[in-house]
Amino acid sequence: VKLWDAATGQELATLGGHSEWISSVAFSPDGKKLATGSGDRTVKLWDAATGQDIVTLRGHEDRVSSLAFSPDGKRLASVDRTLKMWDAATGQNLATFKGHGDVLGEVAFSPDGKKLATGSVAHTAKLWDAITGRELITLIGHSAPVNSVAFSPDGRKLATGGSDRIIKFWDVATGQELTTLKGHEDRVSSVAFSPDGERLATGS
Numbered sequence: 001v002k003l004w005d006a007a008t009g010q011e012l013a014t015l016g017g018h019s020e021w022i023s024s025v026a027f028s029p030d031g032k033k034l035a036t037g038s039g040d041r042t043v044k045l046w047d048a049a050t051g052q053d054i055v056t057l058r059g060h061e062d063r064v065s066s067l068a069f070s071p072d073g074k075r076l077a078s079v080d081r082t083l084k085m086w087d088a089a090t091g092q093n094l095a096t097f098k099g100h101g102d103v104l105g106e107v108a109f110s111p112d113g114k115k116l117a118t119g120s121v122a123h124t125a126k127l128w129d130a131i132t133g134r135e136l137i138t139l140i141g142h143s144a145p146v147n148s149v150a151f152s153p154d155g156r157k158l159a160t161g162g163s164d165r166i167i168k169f170w171d172v173a174t175g176q177e178l179t180t181l182k183g184h185e186d187r188v189s190s191v192a193f194s195p196d197g198e199r200l201a202t203g204s
Contacts, residue, residue, distance in 0.1 A: 001014070001015040001016075001022055001025060001034070001036050001046075002014050002015075003015070003034075003048070003051070013051040015034075015036070015046055015051050015053075017044055017053050017056075018036065018038040018039075018040050018042065018044065019038075019040040020038050020039030020040040020063070021038065021039050022036050022037070022038050022039075023037055023038060023039060023063055023064060023065055023066075024036070024037040024064060024065060024066050024067045024078075025037075025067070026067040026068060026069055026076075027048065027069070028048075028069045028073045028088065029069060029071060029072070029073045030073055031048060032047070032048055032049065033045055033046065033047065033048055033054070033069075033073075033088065034046040034047075034048045035067045035069065035076055035078075035088075036067075037063075037064025037065070037066070037067050037078055038063065038064060039063040039064075040063075041058075041060045041061065041062060041063060041064065041080070042056050042057060042058055042060070042064070043056070043057035043060070043064055043067065043076070043078050043086070044056050044057070045057070045076075045088070045091065054091075055090075055091035056091075057076075057078070057086055057091050057093070059084060059093055059096075060078065060080045060082075060084065061080060061081065061082075062080035062081050063080060064078050064079065064080055065079055065080060065104060065105065065106075066078070066079050066104070066105065066106045066107045067107070068107045068108055068109050068116075069088060069109070070088075070109050070113045070130070071109060071111060071112070071113045072113055073088060074087070074088055074089070075087065075088055075094065075113075075130075076088045077107045077109065077116055077130075078107070079104040079105075079106075079107045079118060080104065081104065082096050082097065082098050082104075083096070083097040083098075083104065083107060083116065083118055083128065084096050084097070085097070085130070085133070095133045096133075097116075097128055097133045097135070104118050104119065104120050104121075105118070105119035105120060105121070105145065105146055105147040105148060105149070106118070106119055106147065106148045106149050106150075106190075107149070108149045108150055108151055109130060109151070110130070110151045110155045110172070111151060111153060111154070111155045112155055113130060114129070114130055114131065115127055115128065115129065115130055115136070115151075115155075115172065116128040116129075116130045117149040117151065117158055118149065119145070119146030119147055119148060119149045119160060119161075119162075120145065120146055121145040122145075123140075123142050123143060123144060123145060123146065123162075124138050124139060124140055124142070124146060125138075125139040125142075125146045125149055125158070125160045125170075126138050126139065127139070127158070127172065127175070137174075137175035138175075139158070139160065139168075139170050139175055139177075141168055141177050141180075142160065142162040142164050142166070142168065143162075143164045144162050144163035144164035144187070145162060145163045145187075146160050146161070146162045147161055147162060147163060147187060147188060147189050147190075148160065148161040148188060148189060148190045148191045149161075149191070150191045150192055150193055150200075151172070151193070152193050152197045153193060153195060153196065153197040154197055155172060156171070156172055156173070157169050157170065157171065157172060157178065157197075158170045158172050159191045159193065159200055160191070161187075161188030161189065161190065161191040161202055162187065162188055163187035163188075164187075165182070165184045165185065165186060165187060165188060165204070166180055166181060166182050166184070166188070167180070167181040167184075167188055167191060167200070167202055168180050168181070169181075181200075181202070184202065184204040185204070186204050187204060188202055188203070188204050189203050189204060190202065190203035191203075
């Protein structure tokens, strides 16, 4: 992992410790910690200021494809074929959420930290109760793997991007499909809302 000065582009540090390629990175909301997920099936937490390896989180059975800190920075979600929740301070595994049964794509917390969204190779996305681990809603509508998920800043909408080259908007409360966006010529690998929720950026 490399850390860079975002203003100057200067390389600040190189963090080594994983034994396979790194598939995901996430900063804690306060910027003090960095989480990294790898093909070696582990998650590492780092001190973002010093580059020190704080703790290694073990328990995944496949590569860790996505990471997300809760808005308060107290929990960390990570996914492979399952969704795991960790205490971001101690590294303790708090829960393992099962339900997809296949390789997962991205994971995202709702802005209030009460819900989680995941995408899956099984052509679905799911909404979870982030506190209890209970599966709330399965979102069915894509015809190919769902690679990316993002909550709107107000938490009312979820955007999903799929290998079927489309983006869908969903009502988070009901699971109802709201809109389908078309225009990409290949799989949609990333989606992101602007901070005011007025725009959506999609990568393909």
